[in-house]
Amino acid sequence: MDLAEYKGVYVIAEQFEGKLRNVSFELLGQGRKLADTIGDEVGAVLIGHNVKPLAQELIAHGAHKVYVYDDPQLEQYNTTAYSKVLCDFFNEIKPNVFLVGATNIGRDLGPRVANSLKTGLTADCTGLSVDDDKKTIVWTRPALGGNIMAEIICPDNRPQMGTVRPNVFKKPEADASATGEIIDMKVDLTDADFLTKFVELIKMGGGGIKIEEADVIVSGGRGMNGSEPFEGMLKELATVLGGAVGASRAAVDAGWIDALHQVGQTGKTVGPKIYVACAISGAIQHLAGMTGSDCIIAINKDEDAPIFKVCDYGIVGDVFQVVPKLTEAIKKHKG
Numbered sequence: 635m636d637l638a639e640y641k642g643v644y645v646i647a648e649q650f651e652g653k654l655r656n657v658s659f660e661l662l663g664q665g666r667k668l669a670d671t672i673g674d675e676v677g678a679v680l681i682g683h684n685v686k687p688l689a690q691e692l693i694a695h696g697a698h699k700v701y702v703y704d705d706p707q708l709e710q711y712n713t714t715a716y717s718k719v720l721c722d723f724f725n726e727i728k729p730n731v732f733l734v735g736a737t738n739i740g741r742d743l744g745p746r747v748a749n750s751l752k753t754g755l756t757a758d759c760t761g762l763s764v765d766d767d768k769k770t771i772v773w774t775r776p777a778l779g780g781n782i783m784a785e786i787i788c789p790d791n792r793p794q795m796g797t798v799r800p801n802v803f804k805k806p807e808a809d810a811s812a813t814g815e816i817i818d819m820k821v822d823l824t825d826a827d828f829l830t831k832f833v834e835l836i837k838m839g840g841g842g843i844k845i846e847e848a849d850v851i852v853s854g855g856r857g858m859n860g861s862e863p864f865e866g867m868l869k870e871l872a873t874v875l876g877g878a879v880g881a882s883r884a885a886v887d888a889g890w891i892d893a894l895h896q897v898g899q900t901g902k903t904v905g906p907k908i909y910v911a912c913a914i915s916g917a918i919q920h921l922a923g924m925t926g927s928d929c930i931i932a933i934n935k936d937e938d939a940p941i942f943k944v945c946d947y948g949i950v951g952d953v954f955q956v957v958p959k960l961t962e963a964i965k966k967h968k969g
């Protein structure tokens with residue numbers, strides 16, 4: 635393989651029901667930094683049906699080029715069909731790097747494409763940089779239970795691929811005056827490319843605000859002692875703040891709240907404006923998912939709890955007394 639032939643850092647832009655996922659913008663921002671370092675371009679690959687109008691949004695967030703695969707057959711995500719489209723893109727355009735969001739779809743699609751193209755993929759990265767000597771991407775991710783950060787490279791094959799968790803990088807500001815190229819691509823799919831059939835979409839999580847997209851998260855840990863405070867006290871505080879309820883793994887493992895709400899290394903990475911940690915000790919695996927929050931407020935009865943080392947505001951006290959008072963005070967303040 636002549637590595638010099640492969641050019642461009644490409645973000646697989648993920649959209650759902652006609653709306654681009656935030657992670658696509660976050661990856662464009664970081665992709666642009668990587669591309670600038672290696673003297674390359676950053677682009678996006680947009681797949682779906684009636685998605686072409688979204689291309690301009692990608693350009694506003696940093697894409698120099700957007701390759702669009704717009705076809706009725708691509709209306710719903712399909713593992714094998716979307717993989718085929720990306721393999722076709724690779725064979726035609728010869729990209730150097732593919733950045734994929736570590737979402738449900740990205741985690742399904744990325745490895746499938748990497749396997750088809752006989753290249754490597756680093757999953758669930760929390761950092762991206764460039765190796766000074768070889769100008770290859772250095773993919774950083776936690777390893778050995780989060781105790782070390784591993785740096786992984788893909789020196790001999792292309793594309794260099796990785797999935798990156800939502801909320802690891804900040805979304806760049808949109809520049810409405812930015813210009814770029816939008817390129818219509820030919821979709822070449824047959825029935826044989828669809829190994830599964832879309833039947834029905836069943837949305838989980840009750841349709842509330844998702845923690846990965848929430849501006850405010852009120853999270854509860856083992857000290858909440860049951861499911862009732864999640865449904866009552868924590869939900870009420872989250873609601874007055876216009877946010878969502880999160881949880882530590884201890885609370886999820888105890889069956890008090892669904893795993894969709896888990897924050898941390900094996901849960902979601904979140905980046906809200908405010909993160910309220912209630913009766914959560916602050917284990918490293920929990921911190922791995924929430925230290926990107928702008929402001930962390932911790933409520934814990936143990937003044938030595940590790941969460942107090944990472945918080946901006948700490949309240950030493952019993953959550954069952956502090957949270958209702960906080961909710962009351964915010965309600966009063968809002969009138």
Ligand code: FAD
Pocket residue numbers: 779854855856857858881882883884885896897898899900901902912913914915916917918919920923933934935936939951952953954
């Ligand atoms: P604890 O550590 O038991 O802390 C409970 C806290 O509540 C204590 O600090 C206590 O002082 C306080 N408290 C109790 N009662 C009250 C009260 N009335 N008022 C105020 N404070 C009170 N964990 C995650 O969260 N997310 C992950 O994704 C995750 N992934 C993991 C992956 C691996 C491979 C491993 C090994 C572990 C993982 N964990 C994860 C588990 C993690 O190590 C901790 O066990 C977990 O985060 C602890 O949850 P906790 O803080 O709720 O419970």
